[in-house]
Amino acid sequence: xxxxxxxxxxxxxxxxxxxxxxxxxxxxxxxxxxxxxxxxxxxxxxxxxxxxxxxxxxxxxxxxxxxxxxxxxxxxxxxxxxxxxxxxxxxxxxxxxxxxxxxxxxxxxxxxxxxxxxxxxxxxxxxxxxxxxxxxxxxxxxxxxxxxxxxxxxxxxxxxxxxxxxxxxxxxxxxxxxxxxxxxxxxxxxxxxxxxxxxxxxxxxxxxxxxxxxxxxxxxxxxxxxxxxxxxxxxxxxxxxxxxxxxxxxxxxxxxxxxxxxxxxxxxxxxxxxxxxxxxxxxxxxxxxxxxxxxxxxxx
Amino acid sequence: xxxxxxxxxxxxxxxxxxxxxxxxxxxxxxxxxxxxxxxxxxxxxxxxxxxxxxxxxxxxxxxxxxxxxxxxxxxxxxxxxxxxxxxxxxxxxxxxxxxxxxxxxxxxxxxxxxxxxxxxxxxxxxxxxxxxxxxxxxxxxxxxxxxxxxxxxxxxxxxxxxxxxxxxxxxxxxxxxxxxxxxxxxxxxxxxxxxxxxxxxxxxxxxxxxxxxxxxxxxxxxxxxxxxxxxxxxxxxxxxxxxxxxxxxxxxxxxxxxxxxxxxxxxxxxxxx
Numbered sequence: 001x002x003x004x005x006x007x008x009x010x011x012x013x014x015x016x017x018x019x020x021x022x023x024x025x026x027x028x029x030x031x032x033x034x035x036x037x038x039x040x041x042x043x044x045x046x047x048x049x050x051x052x053x054x055x056x057x058x059x060x061x062x063x064x065x066x067x068x069x070x071x072x073x074x075x076x077x078x079x080x081x082x083x084x085x086x087x088x089x090x091x092x093x094x095x096x097x098x099x100x101x102x103x104x105x106x107x108x109x110x111x112x113x114x115x116x117x118x119x120x121x122x123x124x125x126x127x128x129x130x131x132x133x134x135x136x137x138x139x140x141x142x143x144x145x146x147x148x149x150x151x152x153x154x155x156x157x158x159x160x161x162x163x164x165x166x167x168x169x170x171x172x173x174x175x176x177x178x179x180x181x182x183x184x185x186x187x188x189x190x191x192x193x194x195x196x197x198x199x200x201x202x203x204x205x206x207x208x209x210x211x212x213x214x215x216x217x218x219x220x221x222x223x224x225x226x227x228x229x230x231x232x233x234x235x236x237x238x239x240x241x242x243x244x245x246x247x248x249x250x251x252x253x254x255x256x257x258x259x260x261x262x263x264x265x266x267x268x269x270x271x272x273x274x275x276x277x278x279x280x281x282x283x284x285x286x287x288x289x290x291x292x293x294x295x296x297x298x299x300x
Numbered sequence: 301x302x303x304x305x306x307x308x309x310x311x312x313x314x315x316x317x318x319x320x321x322x323x324x325x326x327x328x329x330x331x332x333x334x335x336x337x338x339x340x341x342x343x344x345x346x347x348x349x350x351x352x353x354x355x356x357x358x359x360x361x362x363x364x365x366x367x368x369x370x371x372x373x374x375x376x377x378x379x380x381x382x383x384x385x386x387x388x389x390x391x392x393x394x395x396x397x398x399x400x401x402x403x404x405x406x407x408x409x410x411x412x413x414x415x416x417x418x419x420x421x422x423x424x425x426x427x428x429x430x431x432x433x434x435x436x437x438x439x440x441x442x443x444x445x446x447x448x449x450x451x452x453x454x455x456x457x458x459x460x461x462x463x464x465x466x467x468x469x470x471x472x473x474x475x476x477x478x479x480x481x482x483x484x485x486x487x488x489x490x491x492x493x494x495x496x497x498x499x500x501x502x503x504x505x506x507x508x509x510x511x512x513x514x515x516x517x518x519x520x521x522x523x524x525x526x527x528x529x530x531x532x533x534x535x536x537x538x539x540x541x542x543x544x545x546x547x548x549x550x551x552x553x554x555x556x557x558x559x560x561x562x563x564x565x566x567x568x569x570x571x572x573x
Contacts, residue, residue, distance in 0.1 A: 126507065132329060
């Protein structure tokens with residue numbers, strides 16, 4: 001470059017820094033403006049009371065948090081999140097691991113077909129998943145009721161999603177239907193990264209079957225299992241679409257979760273500050289698990 | 301011994317088949333119901349459609365699925381392009397820097413990964429509405445891009461760290477600037493990781509619901525998931541048309557997935573590392 005203006009005060013080093021800065025800027029700006037600043041703003045807003053259109057914020061201190069602590073629906077929502085988190089971790093990581101192990105060592109024929117089909121629901125939108133399952137579980141036109149009746153049993157009177165004793169379990173089934181394939185592929189990738197020679201060497205030493213699983217397979221996929229579990233945990237914490245569309249948090253708040261309840265408070269009832277306080281609880285738990293995931297995956 | 305082996309093998313196939321059928325049945329139901337008549341849905345819940353009719357697809361199209369499809373394509377294409385370009389630029393600079401300051405910037409971007417969009421709904425709504433951008437494509441493309449950047453930057457960062465530096469140095473000696481090295485040498489050779497990231501983000505943004513629900517309240521700007529959701533109140537009894545709409549929203553993804561499976565698997569095993 002012979003242009004005089006380019007030479008002036010900027011050394012080559014300075015110019016390189018400028019270029020680096022320019023290449024970094026878009027990512028930094030977008031993440032700061034749309035993720036980090038809103039997170040800070042949610043924390044600030046959780047100490048105020050305001051509605052969706054009003055510009056005057058009323059400072060209430062910890063009032064919104066006190067309100068949450070005394071709100072039985074908030075505790076129901078938190079408990080439901082915990083139920084879905086634990087239930088999903090067991091069903092999704094458990095089944096995913098079993099299916100992956102069978103694909104890795106057990107069956108040869110049909111391997112690609114099993115893998116492809118079982119993963120399919122992962123790419124289907126949770127809205128489509130929700131509506132298809134609403135149809136399946138529908139008390140009047142749903143195939144599940146037809147099957148149950150043809151077997152001579154009686155389906156639940158209030159419907160699979162309408163009965164507060166059953167609806168949360170149904171959400172667990174639907175979530176497993178959609179996500180087991182994800183865990184399966186994750187674990188399968190871990191299994192396939194274990195060198196086959198290890199198994200051969202162990203077999204020479206007399207370690208086969210369950211012993212080989214205990215001493216070679218399990219340590220080999222330990223990290224993948226931890227990451228898979230954390231992804232499931234964060235997924236159970238963030239769950240919104242499925243609950244919002246299938247039950248809307250009902251019947252009588254039986255399936256309310258933090259996501260749907262804070263959405264309800266903010267955009268239906270206009271309690272923005274209160275919604276912010278619940279969001280901050282969600283954020284705090286999510287950041288804790290996100291940090292754990294980062295730490296554990298760094299170690300690998 | 302061999303008979304016992306066969307027995308075990310049959311048992312394992314049985315386990316795989318049971319879950320495969322369980323997964324397949326609801327997907328089949330969606331397509332079968334889309335071809336049924338309204339009367340068949342009520343009288344024969346387990347039956348196959350008696351005639352192959354596209355009437356439900358026509359009804360779905362008539363109530364606006366076409367417009368939602370168009371909006372989804374535009375929003376997904378724009379946001380994925382933005383995510384890939386912005387993340388690649390940042391990840392490249394960060395992967396070639398060693399100072400503590402740059403590492404802090406990397407952590408700042410990656411920190412965004414831990415913030416669930418559900419926890420910042422109120423501030424995001426305030427931000428977008430204060431900017432006067434409610435009910436516009438931009439209002440949804442930019443936040444989608446922002447939320448895709450942390451994960452994609454991590455993916456690219458790992459890839460660029462292992463990229464052979466001899467190639468870059470040779471280009472530098474030939475007089476390429478840092479940006480030219482990135483644009484002409486590194487990016488063209490990063491095809492696989494770009495494809496993985498793009499497909500992963502495309503699926504995610506194609507299906508995104510909660511931001512679209514909050515920021516796109518007018519029917520004309522809605523994307524498929526929130527558009528179909530919005531139709532339910534008006535057409536709640538028309539199961540075939542609803543299923544036809546969902547099928548239209550789902551088929552493109554299933555095709556992309558089957559065609560590009562290995563890219564999915566790659567970006568996912570990136571998660572496990």
